[in-house]
Amino acid sequence: MKIHDLHAIFLANPSISTDTRKIKENDIFFALKGENFNGNTYTQKALDNGASYVVIDEEKYVANNKTILVDNVLKTLQDLANYHRKKCKAQVISLTGSNGKTTTKELINAVLSTSYRTIATKGNLNNHIGVPLTLLTIKPDTEIAIVEMGANHLNEIEFLCEIAEPDFGYITNFGKAHLEGFGGVEGVIKGKSELYDYLISSNKSVFLNADDPIQLEKLKSFTKKYGFSTTQAKYYNIELINAQPFVNLKVEDIEINSNLIGTYNFTNCCAAIIIGKYFNIELPKIKHAIEKYIPDNNRSQIINTKGHYIILDAYNANPSSMKVALENFQTLDKPNKILILGDMFELGNSSHEEHQSIVDLTKRLNFEKVIFVGENFYRTTTNSLKMQSFADLNAYLKTNSISPKSTLLIKGSRGMALERVLDNI
Template sequence: MLFAVKELCELFPEHKGVAMDSIPLRQVMTDSRKEMKQSVFVPIVGENFDAHEFLKQAIENGAVAALWQKDREVPRFVPTDFPLFFVNDTTEAMQKMAGFYLDKVSPQVIGITGSNGKTTTKDLTAAVLSTKFRTHKTDGNFNNHIGLPLTIFAMPEDTEVAVLEMGMSQAGEIEVLSRLARPDYALITNIGESHIEYLGSREGIAKAKLEIKAGLKGDGALIFDGDEPLLAEELKNPNHWGCGMNDHNRTQIKGLELKDLQSSFVIDGVHYELPLAGKHNVKNASYVITLARLMGLSSELIQQGLGQIQVTGMRFERLAGKGGSLIINDAYNASPTSMKAVIEVIKGMKEKKNKILVLGDVYELGSHAKAMHRSVAEVIDEDIAAVYTFGEDAVEISKAVAEKKLNIKSEHFTDKTSLQQVVEKDLDKDTVVLVKASRGVKLETIIDPLVEK
């Protein structure tokens, strides 16, 4: 049980119905179409919809209470004993309710943000900390002003550690999430170009990510990319932990060895094995190792946790392709930085010689879009056999590759079917295909025909 209906009276003193009863609430729901047994319904108001219109459906599906914005008329069909709690804004009220439940459970809270690597770092954090603590983590991309409260409500009552991913698109959003979650530890994975359309510059992005400090508890630690010049000021704080390759970091990565399927490295004399490829993932792991050590985990437990990571789908997901080929589905999301990082991983792979990149648009780059897409070509050399692009701005990658006049096939497509057919012809036992783009491109739709059934 999350709480009883009468407990909400402490939060929302204006109400009607049997609000003072001890009716148990087991869920907080925003989608009236779903089974809502023993739930409180929160009608969210968006730009193009108002879920207050669906209260009847919510009640029919089992809701036993609801929040209600004061400026909306209460429909006549609402039973006189049905508990309604009147609020100024249902979204803000849901956040307040989430904070109330978080206080009840009282776990240690880990807040994670960054331009790239948030979800992988979240998955690594949960894998490592679960070796010692009962751990709950953000599911999928439930990381915004609505998703974060729902993540908190999904937390079992015996949770000891909550690992909460915090996403954003505008300045001020991370501050709201941080003040809601009040993290004991905060992680910033990196400063990339995601959302530069709205934030104007990488400096603006760094400032927005640093909003995670707003709710950080007084003795809380900030763990971050210490190699990032835009975060250099944070290195001066004795409770902050810079992680990276440079020797000024409190957590320094040494002895790095990158392989096709894994990476190995040393931190403070301890050797770690990570079942993920790429320098960027090693840095993500360094944040988690630093956190775990601060939380009292032994090196043995940390290594055990790193070895049992289960990464969220479409993040360097290896699939058996036709003709013995290998398909890498990394189409969950993208930025120029993450795209270049994963291309470097593909270039370093030794198991397949014929390396094909299928790259789509990166969104939310605004006026920087063309230049930033062209920048992806900086890491593309003759280790790559072919570059196929799809979308409005990704053509700049193909153009930039062609201008290098290297022995690389470069072609742009405006039709996914044609793209898929060309890639399919290239598949054999020596081929690896990387598929990567922003989530909205839905580039993963070309993968199914390429995979061995």
């Protein structure tokens, strides 16, 4: 089937599913494959559950005229998304970076949705499957689509740009994330910069943090750039007032008091501001949108429980985000500071060095109590408490209660699922 014919079917049934457990009536089910599953085998179940059509790539699973046989289901999903993107009037803003992508995406959407009809990536659907699914949520009246792009190896952002064909782009930062896949920090910079490369070669527009020397260098000869800075007069100036604990900033004569913890969230707010300004949104609307945004899903959540003040930042972690989180936590004017830190994943040969570096940083910052959790932290050299597994941590907390009225930072990679520790605090 030609893509334009499939697109016509999609327009009549504009909802996609890749999971038969979540199918809604008249969804089109794309039978994707993974290491441990084959979506083709769920063809009949998808139809029984209400799917209008099922897209498959194994002929033996053809059931009736509601099954669409293609050469490759994943490629067809990606091609359909690109075709749909081309047919829509929406402008596409793509963003990537080592840290802060999802928070920045949510802030940008909060600001732009005050004046435009927008769609944005749901959760972290930011890979070779998530980006197409996001693009396929663009409606005929959508004006701006905010598309998050994640990557853990070179050429991935380049590929996602070919699907999304963004009109604008922003990179949050370049940090020590997915070092195993990128082969080191230089690989991270090169990989994330593929978004810039696409926009420059397409003569599109870039938003930038002009206080980031890497971004400045990458874009020094490119003219279609719109940036913010705390010091450089040629860019839009935004001032950080403080982060005790929430980011408080000033732009022009307006003060914005966010619900975001830490100075590292300052640039995330700035990105939303500069993009809002580019799209002619008035500052009072920008202020209201940022102040109304409250993080969730274990991203710098503030939890007050049993007299404790807890910063739950257990959605993810890498050496860069861990470092800024610890430095920010150290500056907070709060009593009885306790750290519960879980392993950081996908660091390859740098894993031991990076975990030891975090251990050493906690010692220099002189925290009252530190508990490290996970195989990687367990192999480090430290006088602080080390737990080899989450089960060990649970056992410890059942017999060793947290001091009353403590301030805790809980942070680790997603695979550690450290939010589970709340049950025992």
